[in-house]
Amino acid sequence: MLGVSVRTPVQDSMRLARQLGPVFRRKAFGKEVVFVWGARLAAELADEARFAKHVGLGVANLRPVAGDGxxxxxxxxxxxxxxxxxxxxGFSREAMAGxxxxxxxAARQLMARWDAEEAAGRAVDVPGDMTKLTLETIARTGFGHDFGSFERVRPHPFVTAMVGTLTxxxxxxVVPPALAPLLMRGAERRNAAHMAYLNRTVDEVVAARRAADASGARGDLLDRMLEVAHPETGERLADRNxxxxxxxxxxxxxxxTSGALSFALHYLARHPEVRARxxxxxxxxxxxxxAPAYEQVAKLRYVRRVLDESLRLWPTAPGFAREARHDTVLGGTHPMRRGAWALVLAVMLHRDPEAWGPRADAxxxxxxAPAAVRSRPPHVFKPFGTGARACIGRQFALHEATLVLALLLRRYDLAPEPGYRLxxxxxxxxxxxxxxxxLARRGT
Structure with a gap:
C-alpha cells in the first residue's frame, strides 16, 4: 500500500497507529484496510456473536498451498x-504428556549444538537454531518425521521454501495489482517452486506413514488425520485436505514458536535481573x-511470564482480521456492513496504554502476575488470535517454549553481542x- 515498505508493513503500521489513534483507515491501489488496536474496540471485535474470523491479506495469499487447512x-x-x-x-493433556x-x-540436540559453539567461543544464531528446534519438534511429535535439521549447516530446504512462501x-x-505481473514475475516463479517443494515433502511424509506397518501406529496428529473419523458423522479427511x-x-x-523463543531469549539476555529470577x-x-517431568513445566510460572511478556511486545502473529456477521456499529461510531472486516493490530493492542499503563513499551x-492479569480488561492479550478460530496448538506451543527456555536458562548464561539493536x-x-x-556454560 502507498507509503508502506515492502519489507516492514507491520512496523510502518505501528508508527501510523501511534499518530492516528486506536482505529484508522488506509487506502491505496484500490485496497482499503481498517486497522484497530484500541483495547475497547478489540474487545468488541472478539465478540463471536457479532464477528468472525476473516481470511484476508497475506493469509488469503497462502491458500494456493494451504487451501482449506x-x-x-x-x-x-x-x-x-x-x-x-x-x-x-491431539492437543489434550494426555496427548501433550506423550x-x-x-x-x-529435540531440545537436547539443540543444546549439544550450543555446547559445541560455546566451546569454540562462537556466538549462536538464535533465530536459525530456534527454527531448527521447532521444526524438528512439530515434525517428530506430530508426524513421526525427522528433518535432520541439526546435522545441516544450511537450513533444511523445507524451511527455505516456507520462508519464501510466507515472504x-x-x-x-503491498504491490499494486496492475504492476504485479511486471514486478513479481520472477517472484511468482520462485513461489510456485517453493509451494511445489512443500507439497512434495508432505506427500512423501504421508506416503511413508501409509506404507508403514499398521502395528506401528503412533496415535499422533498424522495418525488421527489418516485413521480417525468424525465422532458423530463418521466423515474422514480427504487426501488433499x-x-x-x-x-x-x-x-x-x-x-x-521459533519467533517467540527468539524474542524471549533476546529479552533474557538484556535483563540480567529477570534472567536470574x-x-x-x-x-x-x-x-x-x-530434565523435568511433564507436570513440572506448568509450575514454571515466572518463566511463562517471560514468554508471555515477549509475546506481548512482539506477537509473532502480529495481527488477525475479523469480519462482521451482520450489519453493526463498532464502538458506537464506526458502521460496518455484513462481511466488512477490520485488522486487529495485536502488536499495538498489546501496547495500548489504556490496558497496559504508561510504560507499555517496557x-x-x-x-x-495473577493480580495484574485480573486487574486488566479482557481481550487485550491476543498472541494466538481469538474465538473459535484461535490457534488450536496454543498449549503445545506454550509447553514447548516454556520447556526450552527453562532448559537453556539452567545450562547457559546469555549475553548479547556488543552493539546489537533489535x-x-x-x-x-x-x-x-x-x-x-x-554463551557461557553454568558451573564450567
Missing part, C-alpha cells in the same frame, strides 16, 4: 470444523533432576533479525 479455511468451508473436531484430541519426551530429545504472501499485499493440514501444522507449528525458579522447581514479566524481520510472522548471543 485450519488456518486458511474460509468460515463456510466444512473441512475446518471436520478437521478441528478430529484433531482437537509429546513431552520428544520435545526433550511472498506478505509482499503481494490431509496434505493441507500437514503443511499448516508444519509451518504454523514451528514458525511462530527465572533461573532460580527453574532450579527450585526441578531440583537435582536432569519489558516487565510481572505484568502477567531489528524485526517480517514474513507474515515476526522474527528478530540477526540476533546472536554469546
Amino acid at each position: 485450519l488456518f486458511t479455511a474460509y468460515n463456510h468451508e466444512p473441512n475446518w470444523q471436520l478437521a478441528h473436531d478430529i484433531l482437537a484430541p 509429546y513431552h519426551p520428544l520435545m526433550l530429545d 511472498h504472501a506478505q509482499r503481494r499485499n 490431509i496434505r493441507r493440514q500437514v503443511i499448516t501444522f508444519l509451518v504454523a507449528g514451528h514458525e511462530t 527465572a533461573r532460580q525458579e527453574v532450579d527450585e522447581v526441578w531440583g537435582d533432576a536432569e 519489558f516487565d514479566p510481572d505484568r502477567f 531489528r524485526v524481520a517480517e514474513r507474515l510472522t515476526l522474527m528478530p533479525q540477526g540476533l546472536r548471543l554469546r
Whole structure:
C-alpha cells in the first residue's frame, strides 16, 4: 500500500497507529484496510456473536498451498470444523504428556549444538537454531518425521521454501495489482517452486506413514488425520485436505514458536535481573533432576511470564482480521456492513496504554502476575488470535517454549553481542533479525 515498505508493513503500521489513534483507515491501489488496536474496540471485535474470523491479506495469499487447512479455511468451508473436531484430541493433556519426551530429545540436540559453539567461543544464531528446534519438534511429535535439521549447516530446504512462501504472501499485499505481473514475475516463479517443494515433502511424509506397518501406529496428529473419523458423522479427511493440514501444522507449528523463543531469549539476555529470577525458579522447581517431568513445566510460572511478556511486545502473529456477521456499529461510531472486516493490530493492542499503563513499551514479566492479569480488561492479550478460530496448538506451543527456555536458562548464561539493536524481520510472522548471543556454560 502507498507509503508502506515492502519489507516492514507491520512496523510502518505501528508508527501510523501511534499518530492516528486506536482505529484508522488506509487506502491505496484500490485496497482499503481498517486497522484497530484500541483495547475497547478489540474487545468488541472478539465478540463471536457479532464477528468472525476473516481470511484476508497475506493469509488469503497462502491458500494456493494451504487451501482449506485450519488456518486458511474460509468460515463456510466444512473441512475446518471436520478437521478441528478430529484433531482437537491431539492437543489434550494426555496427548501433550506423550509429546513431552520428544520435545526433550529435540531440545537436547539443540543444546549439544550450543555446547559445541560455546566451546569454540562462537556466538549462536538464535533465530536459525530456534527454527531448527521447532521444526524438528512439530515434525517428530506430530508426524513421526525427522528433518535432520541439526546435522545441516544450511537450513533444511523445507524451511527455505516456507520462508519464501510466507515472504511472498506478505509482499503481494503491498504491490499494486496492475504492476504485479511486471514486478513479481520472477517472484511468482520462485513461489510456485517453493509451494511445489512443500507439497512434495508432505506427500512423501504421508506416503511413508501409509506404507508403514499398521502395528506401528503412533496415535499422533498424522495418525488421527489418516485413521480417525468424525465422532458423530463418521466423515474422514480427504487426501488433499490431509496434505493441507500437514503443511499448516508444519509451518504454523514451528514458525511462530521459533519467533517467540527468539524474542524471549533476546529479552533474557538484556535483563540480567529477570534472567536470574527465572533461573532460580527453574532450579527450585526441578531440583537435582536432569530434565523435568511433564507436570513440572506448568509450575514454571515466572518463566511463562517471560514468554508471555515477549509475546506481548512482539506477537509473532502480529495481527488477525475479523469480519462482521451482520450489519453493526463498532464502538458506537464506526458502521460496518455484513462481511466488512477490520485488522486487529495485536502488536499495538498489546501496547495500548489504556490496558497496559504508561510504560507499555517496557519489558516487565510481572505484568502477567495473577493480580495484574485480573486487574486488566479482557481481550487485550491476543498472541494466538481469538474465538473459535484461535490457534488450536496454543498449549503445545506454550509447553514447548516454556520447556526450552527453562532448559537453556539452567545450562547457559546469555549475553548479547556488543552493539546489537533489535531489528524485526517480517514474513507474515515476526522474527528478530540477526540476533546472536554469546554463551557461557553454568558451573564450567
